[in-house]
Amino acid sequence: xxxxxGLATLAGRAAAQVxxxxxxxxxxxxxxxxxxxxxxLCHGPNGDGVAxxxxxxxxxxxxxxxxxxxxxxxxxxxxxxxxxxxxxxxQLDGLVALIRSGFDTSGAPITLGNPARGRAIYEGKGGxxxxxxxxxxxxxxxxxxxxxxxxxxxxxxxxxxLEPTKAMLPLDRPAVILMxxxxxxxxxxxxxxxxxxxxxxxxxxxxxxxxxxxxxxxLGKTSAMPSIAGKLTPAELADLMAYLLSLKG
Amino acid sequence: MRLAVLRRVFALAAAVxxxxxxxxxxxxxxxxxxxxxxxxxxxxxxxxxxxTYGGGYDSKRFSTxxxxxxxxxxxxxxxxxxxxxxxxxxxxxxxxxxxVMYVTQRPNDVVALDAKTGRVFWxxxxxxxxxxxxCCGANNRGVAILGDTLxxxxxxxxxVALDAKTGxxxxxxxxxxxxxxxxxxxAPLVVKDKVVxxxxxxxxxxxxxxxxxDAKTGxxxxxxxxxxxxxxxxxxTWADDAWEHGGASAWMTGSYDPELNLLYWGIGNPGPxxxxxxxxxxxxxxxxxxxxxPDTGKLKWHYQFTPxxxxxxDSVQVPVLADIPWNGxxxxxxxxxxxxxxxxVIDRVTGKFLLGQPFVKVNWMSGFDANGRPIQTPQPExxxxxxxxxxxxxWFPPSYSPRTGLFYFSVWENYAxxxxxxxxxxxxxxxxxxxxFSVLSPAPGSPTPGIGxxxxxxxxxxxxxSGATVAVDPHTGKRVWTFPQxxxxxxxxxxxxSNLVFTGGREGFVYALDAKTGxxLWKAQxxxxxxxxxxxxxVDGKQYVAVIAGRTLVSFALRD
Numbered sequence: 146x147x148x149x150x151g152l153a154t155l156a157g158r159a160a161a162q163v164x165x166x167x168x169x170x171x172x173x174x175x176x177x178x179x180x181x182x183x184x185x186l187c188h189g190p191n192g193d194g195v196a197x198x199x200x201x202x203x204x205x206x207x208x209x210x211x212x213x214x215x216x217x218x219x220x221x222x223x224x225x226x227x228x229x230x231x232x233x234x235x236q237l238d239g240l241v242a243l244i245r246s247g248f249d250t251s252g253a254p255i256t257l258g259n260p261a262r263g264r265a266i267y268e269g270k271g272g273x274x275x276x277x278x279x280x281x282x283x284x285x286x287x288x289x290x291x292x293x294x295x296x297x298x299x300x301x302x303x304x305x306x307l308e309p310t311k312a313m314l315p316l317d318r319p320a321v322i323l324m325x326x327x328x329x330x331x332x333x334x335x336x337x338x339x340x341x342x343x344x345x346x347x348x349x350x351x352x353x354x355x356x357x358x359x360x361x362x363x364l365g366k367t368s369a370m371p372s373i374a375g376k377l378t379p380a381e382l383a384d385l386m387a388y389l390l391s392l393k394g
Numbered sequence: 395m396r397l398a399v400l401r402r403v404f405a406l407a408a409a410v411x412x413x414x415x416x417x418x419x420x421x422x423x424x425x426x427x428x429x430x431x432x433x434x435x436x437x438x439x440x441x442x443x444x445x446t447y448g449g450g451y452d453s454k455r456f457s458t459x460x461x462x463x464x465x466x467x468x469x470x471x472x473x474x475x476x477x478x479x480x481x482x483x484x485x486x487x488x489x490x491x492x493x494v495m496y497v498t499q500r501p502n503d504v505v506a507l508d509a510k511t512g513r514v515f516w517x518x519x520x521x522x523x524x525x526x527x528x529c530c531g532a533n534n535r536g537v538a539i540l541g542d543t544l545x546x547x548x549x550x551x552x553x554v555a556l557d558a559k560t561g562x563x564x565x566x567x568x569x570x571x572x573x574x575x576x577x578x579x580x581a582p583l584v585v586k587d588k589v590v591x592x593x594x595x596x597x598x599x600x601x602x603x604x605x606x607x608d609a610k611t612g613x614x615x616x617x618x619x620x621x622x623x624x625x626x627x628x629x630x631t632w633a634d635d636a637w638e639h640g641g642a643s644a645w646m647t648g649s650y651d652p653e654l655n656l657l658y659w660g661i662g663n664p665g666p667x668x669x670x671x672x673x674x675x676x677x678x679x680x681x682x683x684x685x686x687x688p689d690t691g692k693l694k695w696h697y698q699f700t701p702x703x704x705x706x707x708d709s710v711q712v713p714v715l716a717d718i719p720w721n722g723x724x725x726x727x728x729x730x731x732x733x734x735x736x737x738x739v740i741d742r743v744t745g746k747f748l749l750g751q752p753f754v755k756v757n758w759m760s761g762f763d764a765n766g767r768p769i770q771t772p773q774p775e776x777x778x779x780x781x782x783x784x785x786x787x788x789w790f791p792p793s794y795s796p797r798t799g800l801f802y803f804s805v806w807e808n809y810a811x812x813x814x815x816x817x818x819x820x821x822x823x824x825x826x827x828x829x830x831f832s833v834l835s836p837a838p839g840s841p842t843p844g845i846g847x848x849x850x851x852x853x854x855x856x857x858x859x860s861g862a863t864v865a866v867d868p869h870t871g872k873r874v875w876t877f878p879q880x881x882x883x884x885x886x887x888x889x890x891x892s893n894l895v896f897t898g899g900r901e902g903f904v905y906a907l908d909a910k911t912g913x914x915l916w917k918a919q920x921x922x923x924x925x926x927x928x929x930x931x932x933v934d935g936k937q938y939v940a941v942i943a944g945r946t947l948v949s950f951a952l953r954d
Contacts, residue, residue: 182827189844190831190832190842191840191841194844194845247839301839315836316853336852339901
């Protein structure tokens with residue numbers, strides 16, 4: 146049983162890799178209209194309203210392919226309390242487009258080039274390995290991109306490349322913490338509550354810091370990542386995008 | 395209709411039942427005393443018990459128990475834990491009657507347990523219809539008691555009566571049609587010989603009502619439609635046939651003033667939620683507090699907080715009844731921190747507006763006219779409205795301490811929503827929302843807070859809104875102190891005569907604060923979100939504070 150289930154999952158993943166990520170702005174808008182009326186109450190405005198599921202970030206409990214998503218919507222998940230929905234094919238396409246766009250309703254067109262050429266740009270002209278570690282090697286200054294192709298949507302990746310500061314999520318703001326004992330800690334925030342901050346420091350050590358021990362705590366509003374806007378030709382950007390999307394862990 | 399079934403979970407249940415009242419401290423707590431109407435009216439006089447949802451008809455959630463003090467609160471220690479298989483947020487409010495606690499768990503179980511040890515006497519398990527639909531979780535917030543009978547509303551909009559000693563079903567009445575997405579999630583309120591409940595379903599195009607049932611038989615005594623029908627006053631505040639599916643649910647418990655013989659109930663948002671243009675007019679009695687004659691169900695007065703609401707600003711908050719000096723005269727008022735971000739004082743005899751003061755950033759209105767009607771300032775399309783759709787506060791019960799004269803509640807700060815409005819077509823049992831919304835965030839696609847916490851990692855951060863517990867002076871509506879929290883909070887409040895405030899939040903901390911200053915005096919980390927108001931009671935002379943966090947109900951008392 147387990148083996149069979151495992152094979153089915155692998156098959157699903159393989160199929161997912163052939164999705165073309167080309168969803169029209171019109172389809173995304175159609176999806177948004179249906180989503181906000183029928184789905185948002187449970188799944189939330191950003192698709193993360195159900196525990197263990199994040200539609201915008203492609204974290205599903207059972208779906209892998211676009212057809213899996215269509216089937217889940219059409220059949221429902223009775224054990225989880227999700228009803229079945231009767232939608233027209235173009236409505237289902239719209240919901241898939243909304244989900245696959247990462248809920249990016251701007252529907253910015255993405256062009257994908259050649260991943261092999263993209264890798265050369267990544268390592269050469271792009272200068273990305275100076276901070277990122279695509280395969281678990283290299284410096285730790287920036288998030289690993291080992292799974293970026295499955296965790297972020299093309300529009301989100303492109304936004305990071307072109308406007309890194311605007312794309313930076315609040316949790317990812319670089320933290321500079323001056324401790325009462327005189328130490329300065331720098332790193333990326335991992336979690337935070339009223340009393341404490343959890344930090345991955347520049348040496349990749351996971352630290353938990355009591356706010357009572359903090360003298361000052363600053364969160365940078367500017368991403369340390371330089372924008373590649375104007376530095377790459379459109380064709381080079383398309384190649385780089387294709388390479389990044391191929392990184393699926 | 396599906397049959398309710400009784401499930402005994404412990405093999406020893408029968409033996410426990412037989413021996414329960416002997417095992418309990420019978421000498422100190424006469425357990426066989428039925429909970430009469432007089433006892434409920436004078437609930438403040440027996441602080442060992444917690445007899446109604448709000449701890450008494452005035453819903454102050456103020457206890458005169460004072461064994462736990464600011465000086466010794468640091469010695470609180472967990473006495474017992476009830477761990478439960480609840481999936482999802484546990485919003486229940488326990489009742490405590492002479493040493494026995496009654497608490498509900500999702501969707502519609504009632505658990506009777508020893509309030510001293512946490513040992514369970516019996517569990518009643520109700521199977522709701524699979525057609526039951528709720529917008530925001532299969533919640534149940536508790537039971538009501540009268541005599542030896544418990545009353546619970548169900549997810550499929552039934553009202554059931556149970557024998558408090560055995561958990562046996564006594565009667566089961568259908569309150570509304572589950573197929574049209576009616577539901578009941580709040581604790582009923584017993585007034586004299588009647589059990590009063592309202593209905594949920596405001597996101598599904600219901601027509602709301604509050605109704606009273608004969609406590610003995612379950613027969614409907616009266617029904618107050620929260621949307622007036624043709625020919626009734628207020629009907630003219632709805633255009634065309636919008637009234638038929640205009641929402642105005644009643645999904646929280648009301649309060650009662652026995653002296654005035656008035657029942658007060660908070661009414662939910664109009665529907666479709668986000669498209670007020672589809673239902674022009676004030677949309678009475680959505681977003682109102684209504685004062686009802688509990689014997690007849692007739693309306694005495696109403697005050698509307700948000701006319702023609704386009705923001706989902708349910709006014710279902712629990713009405714808190716207090717007698718305070720107003721302009722030098724002792725005055726019977728109602729204190730109300732509304733989801734719309736404004737704190738109100740209302741004369742509860744006449745319904746007259748006395749004060750309205752925003753307690754968080756508010757931009758949907760700019761002030762009040764001479765009659766206490768808000769001057770609305772709708773934001774341009776695409777612009778953010780403060781407070782956001784979950785509100786500056788929401789259903790989580792507040793508290794008023796006559797000792798400090800302050801009103802305490804949980805707020806969401808710096809939280810805003812951008813609305814998208816469009817026509818919705820009503821279909822029975824389907825959501826009827828009139829558009830959609832997104833929470834204002836600093837980066838596109840950022841995680842943002844919604845209903846209940848979904849992850850142990852706070853990926854949304856305080857930049858999309860943060861929580862706080864606040865104390866407000868009813869005479870000014872201004873904050874006296876603020877206790878800030880990083881994540882938003884859905885915890886209710888409890889105050890005691892020893893000037894303690896108990897609350898919690900989504901991060902799993904339960905707090906004891908100094909009621910005068912807001913200073914943190916004690917906290918414990920319980921590991922799960924707190925979406926209810928702690929309650930206090932005593933057994934054998936020992937004061938307990940019970941709180942639900944995540945899937946656990948914990949009862950604290952001072953270390954021996």
